[in-house]
Amino acid sequence: QVQLVESGGGLVQPGGSLRLSCAAAGSIFSIYGVGWYRQAPGNQRDPVAIMTSSGTSKYASSVKGRFTISLDLAKNTVYLQMNSLKLEDTAVYYCNVQDEVPGTTGLRDYWGQGTLVTVSG
Numbered sequence: 001q002v003q004l005v006e007s008g009g010g011l012v013q014p015g016g017s018l019r020l021s022c023a024a025a026g027s028i029f030s031i032y033g034v035g036w037y038r039q040a041p042g043n044q045r046d047p048v049a050i051m052t053s054s055g056t057s058k059y060a061s062s063v064k065g066r067f068t069i070s071l072d073l074a075k076n077t078v079y080l081q082m083n084s085l086k087l088e089d090t091a092v093y094y095c096n097v098q099d100e101v102p103g104t105t106g107l108r109d110y111w112g113q114g115t116l117v118t119v120s121g
Contacts, residue, residue: 001026001027002024002025002026002027002028002097002099002110003024003025003026003110004022004023004024004025004095004096004097004110004111004112004113005022005023005025005112005113006020006021006022006093006094006095006112006113006114006115007020007021007023007115008020008021008115009093009115009116009117010116010117010118011118011120012085012117012118012119012120013085013119013120013121014085014086014087014119014120014121015084015085016085016119017081017082017083017084017085018082018085018117019079019080019081019082020036020079020080020082020093020095020115020117021077021078021079022036022077022078022079022080022095022112023075023076023077024076024077024078024097024110025076028097028099029099029100029101029102030099030100031053031097031098031099031100032052032053032098032099032100032107033050033051033052033053033097033098034050034051034069034071034078034095034096034097034098035047035048035049035050035051035069035095035096035098036048036049036050036067036069036078036080036093036094036095036096037093037094037095037096038089038091038092038093038094038117039091039092039094039114040088040090040091040092043091045094046060047060048060048063048067048080048093049063049067049068049069049080050069051069051070051071051078057069062088063082063089066082066083066084066085067080067081067082067083068080068081068083069081078095078097080093080095082117085117085119086119087119087120088119089117089119090117090118090119090120091116091117092114092115092116092117093114093115093116093117094111094112094113094114095111095112096109096110096111096112097109097110098110
């Protein structure tokens, strides 16, 4: 129903920057929150940056001051600006949108296909 298409991943040297994009297509009832998650080899899929419907952003301690999440409603796109990249940032990054289910208090999760970020040098 709702599809999230990610782009922007790639290979970057330590200290470099990348911007990930997540474009949404489909009908969203009422957005609850958006976020970026990542999964490195042998690890769980963990939250990196989350933005609530109120516009408040939260970041994992490992990326605070380096990553910024933003939302452009006009373009139906979520971004993750990543600066001062480190080797440990290497992972597959997934975008997420939580949509309120009509007539309920529940939420529906939508996920992007994942985009690989490799920090090496």
